[in-house]
Amino acid sequence: MDRAELERELDRLKEELEDIKLERYFMLEKTSIHVPGHLRNKYDKEIGKIENRIEKVETELSLLL
DSSP states (O other): OOHHHHHHHHHHHHHHHHHHHHHHHHHHHSOOSOOOHHHHHHHHHHHHHHHHHHHHHHHHHHHHO
16 A cells, blocks of 8 residues: 555544444443443454554554655
């Protein structure tokens, strides 16, 4: 990937991370609905995956400097 593609991917991943964190916040904190533990784990795993991908893209970008 070239620098522009990596920057677009990084922006997309950051937006996706923000969205999933916001969704998690509303599901787990702002509703009175009981949320099973496996759903909390699902959110945590998804957030972890996105954060790892962001880290990899940022590393690739730093190598292009």
